[in-house]
Amino acid sequence: MLRKNKYSFVQKKWAVKQYLNGNMSAVEIAKRLNMPKTERNQILAWVHQYQSNQVAFLSHARHNNHYSKELKERGVQEYLAGKISLPSLANKYGIRSYATIRKWISKYNSHIENQNYNPHPEVYMAKARKTTTQQERIQIVQYCLNHDKNYSEAAVKFNCSYQQVYSWTQKYLANGETGLTDNRGKHKQLEELTELDLANRRIKELERKLKEEQDKNEFLKKLNQLERMCLPDSQNTDKLQ
Template identity: 35%
Template sequence: MSKRSTEEIIQAVKRYMRGESTQGTEGKLLGVSKATFQSWIRRYETFGLEGFQHTKNRQYSSELKYAAVRDYLNRVGSQADICKKYKISSRTQLQEWIKVYNGHKELRPSTGRGSAIYMTKGRTTTYEERIEIVSYCIAHGNDYTAAIKKYGISYQQIYSWVRKYQEKGAEGLLDKRGKRKPELEMTETEKLRAENRLLEARNRRLETENAVLKKLEELERRWR
């Protein structure tokens, strides 16, 4: 979107909001559909001039995502109303969260993947370290960014370890490359201890999620 076209859009939206024109007329002048012009009106109402500037991707917390989705499911307002209330960039974004929620998946906080944190180089780790790192990550709602900052590892490493644990349990965190026998020769007791540690982290995460849901329900009761 060029600077000139941005100015034209803003002026068109302002004319409509002052009652000097109609959506259809302004849409034709700009060569766009009525639906597109309506989306610009919503963007202006929600974000003002900032909504038409090229800024970094907006970031949303898990709490905000859950609150927005539950508002929609409880028919607190239309998708457009909810986007305006929570300053969500588009209805498409909200619809994606609803899809994730209905699929019984976790609504994770948004992170800017273009940030320097994702350029952190990996490092060599022991099995015990991987257990600790994955436990921390899971206990904090799969917060990869926090794990990267705390343990000085790469995004590729933590993402891979969490996925391996989800697929194979604690044994998936064993490094089976080359001849690293000490890790492969762990006793069953040691493996069970590692598995228990990861399960405890998962339970802490579930407790946190339940606490968040209770808080959201309390807020919803206050809003009604």
Template identity: 40%
Template sequence: MGRNGSRYTIAEKLYYIGLVNQGEVNYNSIQRIYGITRNQVNQWIERYKAQGITGLKHRPLGRYTKELKLKVVLEYLKGNTSYPQLCSKYNISNVSTVYQWVHRYTSGKELTTRSAKPMKNGRKTTKIERIEIAQWIIAHEMDYSGAMDKYNVSYGQVYMWTKKYKNGGEDALVDRRGKGKSIHDQLTSEEKRDLEVKRLKARIEHLSTENAVLKKLEELERMDALHNTSTKPSKH
């Protein structure tokens, strides 16, 4: 399995970029041999083209200024630029980060420079909680930060739970420290139904928010088009 993008060294990123650019391997081979996804390698390539070595450096979470956020949002609203392209151009760690900025701006809320928060301490959780949190993160396109705030858990916890859930499913989230597998580790039918309902609700919530942003963008585009039409000089 591949690692999280920020866990690769700059030398490793340059190596994989070179393999693709020199035509020695294609994206599918990279994923099959090294376990790195096409999107990950492509993101490195785009960042390297735009910023050189600087684009391959990891940016700590919560280090984006208000000015940068506004610049990125306005560039997106102009059109012809996707979230992944903006992430590559400005070395932003996650597509969902840009999405949240756009949603906040189009909802009339102020973009602020968020100072780095102290890391949350982990807390004890049940298996059901861990499954629910992992499902919520996946439904919200890997929004670890949102899950930390919503469920009051640490980054290390949500990252590990999601990774385990994606690789091994529900059983991978059983806490077996100091004990063997027990029949009590199994979820009841009712618990499974409740988790499925929460998973679907989380996905619907995310898609509804995304749809609201798209509608707001369409409204802004119509207003812009009307403004341009009204300001055109009349012909005599």
């Protein structure tokens, strides 16, 4: 997926030089760049990146990088062993932002397995397939589920868009194979619905609302975990400043 940088290469390079030459503190540089307080730690992150990988680390990243499952597990274990900081760990493995490693740690602490990630940026721009049979949709969804819900990989393999694979998978999980039936132009009018149809609609609406609430609670839970994990790093950064 294409990624937009909030700060340009020129701004990053200027910030690093000002800091390393002792001309300005990280706080002063952040103020000059109009950075909110929540992002001021980024100055020191750029400095760490520059010191480890020079200008390559400050260049614009157009796409997400590929990180293997083994690298993620190794990075998590090294950090949890307490022998290396997040910025140093990111520099060691050539990772642009230590926030990436923090996400891996959050998943590990939540007992969620870190998977191989090999981005296919072209699938996000791909056009949707105009026609597919129900059997084809079932095949695509089953492939996706058998490969840890890798929507982008399934989209590339079956020449369709990421959005299509995601939509079909969600419909399949909610209603099975019948959820993949093409019902375009076949919706019943309200007056044609039986009491059973209306009851089913109400049940599905309640299930949808329940799922939304569960997703919201899960998101808030993970957000709280991330915030707790950020505290030590913020304290360490304040000391460096």
